[in-house]
Amino acid sequence: QQNVAARTRQIRETIAGCDHPLVSEVRGLGLLVGIGLNVAKMNIPEGKLPSIHLSAILLEAGLIAPPAGPNTLRLLPPLNVSEEEVSQALTQVHSALDECLIP
Secondary structure: OHHHHHHHHHHHHHHHHHOOOOEEEEEEEOOEEEEEEOHHHEOOOOOOOHHHHHHHHHHHOOOOOOEOOOOEEEEOOOOOOOHHHHHHHHHHHHHHHHHHEOO
């Protein structure tokens, strides 16, 4: 339970702290985290949903982060996730967001 609280804080504070233009909100409960996407600033291939496009980029990088609606990415790490694993995953998420940003 202490690990869940600590990793939840880590995820929320890291995402909020990066102040990325594609992140419109962070919501959820515990380690079930939804990242709302600012689609107006996203470079999305025609015919693709924003969250599915971002999810595919992350899957190629080895991170499973499924969509939770057309404009929301879901993070759902295991309860025993380590601080280092969260840090690595959030680095991948940040890189994927950068890749989707309109130049």
